[in-house]
Amino acid sequence: MAQFEDLDVWRRSSRLCVDIYKGLATCKDYGFRDQITRSCLSIPSNIAEDFERGSDKDSNKFFYYAKGSSGELRTQIYIGIEIGYISKETGISWKNEAEHISKMLSALIKSRSA
Template sequence: MRFEDLDVWKRACRLCVEIYKALKECRDSGFKDQITRSALSIPSNIAEGYERNTNKDATKFFYYAKGSAGELRTQIYIGIEIGYIHKRTGLNWIQEAEEISKMLSGLIKARIP
């Protein structure tokens, strides 16, 4: 199995793409850079962890991805409050990030002996 086959990786990639597309016109480069970087970090760390040779290394990167999901949710909440992200869209993204985080918890548990 490849990381590209993991549903959690696919969902994280889709969420990242949605965020990039939705914020492409955002003029606040600091906010845009931070939120897109945290979104991009989730599938990137999943892929890196999956490619590692030991469960210890893999889980470390899955935890990084989980942390980035929390960071992303925080930035979405702020983006909603400051008017950069439509509330409905943001709440959908938050729900998806929470689901991804739960999936990552399952992936971590499966790797811990």
């Protein structure tokens, strides 16, 4: 029986979340750090919630929430780079991974809607 932990998109988004938590552990702007970690944590959490619900009524709803959180995260990464909280190299890597996760979610939503 498949579990959400088997989904590559869940594994990748969880790994990105861990990287962001570790990368911003010393950030003294607690508001910024709280907001960006909430959006990154929301991605794998919503993937897991959608997968576990598995009902037609809620079909893909939480995958869409996860996709929205990916856009929110990318925005916060751009801002973090601009204000000097995130190095450009790290930020681009995180942004690219968040973008890839968003594309994976789009494909998952499409496949489950067919």
